[in-house]
Amino acid sequence: MKKLLFTLFALTFIGEAADKRIVLLAGARSHRPGDHEFRAGCILLNKWLNAVPGIECEMHANGWPKHNGVFEGAAAVFIFCDGGGRHPAIRPERVKILNDLVKKGAGIACAHYGVEVPAGDTGKTMQDWIGGYYEHRFSVNPMWAPDFKTYPKHPITRGVKPFKITDEWYFNMRFRKDGVGKITPILSAKPGKDVRDGPYVYPRGPYKHIIDAEGRAETVMWAYERSNGSRGFGFTGGHKHMNWGNENFRKVVLNGILWMAKAEVPKNGVETKVTEEELKKNWDR
DSSP, X not given: OHHHHHXXXXXXXXXXXXXXXEEEEEOOOOSSTTBSOXXXXXXXXXXXXXXXTTEEEEEEOSSSOSOGGGGXXXXXXXXXXXXXXXXXXXXXXXXXXXXXXXXXXOEEXXXXXXXXXXXXXXXXXXXXXXXXXXXXXXXXXXXXXXXXXXXXXXXXXXXXXXXXXXXXXXXXXXXXXXXXXXXXXXXXXXXXXXXXXXXXXXXXOOOHHHXXXXXXXXXXXXXXXXXXSOEEEEEOOOSBGGGGGSHHHHHHHHHXXXXXXXXXXXXXXXXXXOOHHHHTSSOOO
């Protein structure tokens, strides 16, 4: 009897230890080498996440996977890709797949250009998934170096120290304001007047509503908790691939992925190392 109980316990433990499947979707090539390196970035994230006990991670390059079966049983989906009208997840049949996952409690996150979709129904869908999105001519995409000094008490911020790094950090997201779900700013900083005055990357701007908000802290990463308990987040950095070399930059994203998968985030965050040689591998050329 003792042997039987031990076997059942062991099998239960093994099942629980490996029950968090995470799917990473990397977009196709779109920019010069070193920028929008979605595949190279996801290769690194895949390596780091698979080193976390209890996590089974897989990545798929060039946008949407060929077979939808990869989403079965997924605890979370991370989408790092070009957005706008080219966003790989906004086709109706794909929206249904992700909506079904969310209904089952799975998490969804989008990074960099992947937070942008057309306004209207797709914008509302993105709000349902991650709480907000980049809206053309409402949001902006300047290249700047936010100074992240303080963070909310949240599992995603565990072990994240103050840092400052140049990237195409989008801000002024179109967050949902209907009271559905909970949005928590994770990374916020105040852009200087020079940032607000433009030029932005595209369109060049400037926009009056951005200039008029001088002095306001802007959120460039946020967490979202849906009413059914499922989770998501948006991260607007990720234009410059070499930024994954910054420990805090990668830690806050890795923590976010674990959190939305409802996995335990270590008390000091996900600790990883990477060399310059590793950072320069797998680029789209």
